[in-house]
Amino acid sequence: MKALIRITLKSGVLDPQGKAIEGAVRGLGISNVGDVRQGKFIEVQLNETDQAKARAIVEQMCKDLLANTVIENYAYDLVP
């Protein structure tokens, strides 16, 4: 199966890149936009068929490497 992992900045953490994107979107002439926050999307192929085991693996990789939980949250979906 595959893990689709989303890593986002915690609320309250300043996101200058998101701000820059927001400015650029407005620069396109699109004015009805609010706050923009940038994150990361990571796809990981897992050689695992057991859902619980797959979750444990993804949790570990997110906590230990993919996200820095000082500033980031992570969420994921497991798909076939």
Next chain:
Amino acid sequence: MIRASVIVFPGSNCDRDVKVAIERITGVAPAMIWHGEASVPASDLIVLPGGFSYGDYLRCGAMAAHSPIMKDVISKAKAGTPVLGICNGFQVLCESGLLPGLLMRNRSLKFICKDVHLRAERDDTFFSRCYRKGEVIKVPIAHAEGNYFADPETLDRLEGEGRVAFRYCDAAGVVSDETSPNGAQRNIAGITDPTGRILGMMPHPERLYEAALGGTDGRRIFESAVISLTADAA
């Protein structure tokens, strides 16, 4: 004799600068240790140099913090071996958990390469004993991710334990939001662990260790370490 080891990651680019600085100051060339090694030789000082380890992929320092060598660096640091992390090395120290918080993208989103003023906050720690408390020094920074971030409780703990080593300031030593080049919280340019023997800092002291380079304000980081090590041995 000071036995220093400089850890070299793929993408490190200040490793030779710090090697030369240490060799000129201590008279002994440090060992250069490739990140893929399993252990660091017995060392009086371990340096994590500046650069762009692993191309800054994922987050600055995140991949390097999980390099094979880091297990031994972490265990030696916890056992009391002094560790100096400069720029990317500071980022690696934060990502490896040896120092709290982390370095975020500069608030301007720009790579900033210039001399900045720093205020020495301590004159009595392993790496700072040759500075005067409150002294203003000038040292270059060169980074895009030097914006120090930690939650308010952690910041208060760092302040309370006297672990802020250097703060960005102006030439008169005034610390304000305007004198923070990168948006770092509380103008933090460098912090230590509770013992003061692990120092992470964004500015590059190895770039100013002799007058020919434009100044010597960085030299005393290394001289402080030499004196501290001599005192340890006595």
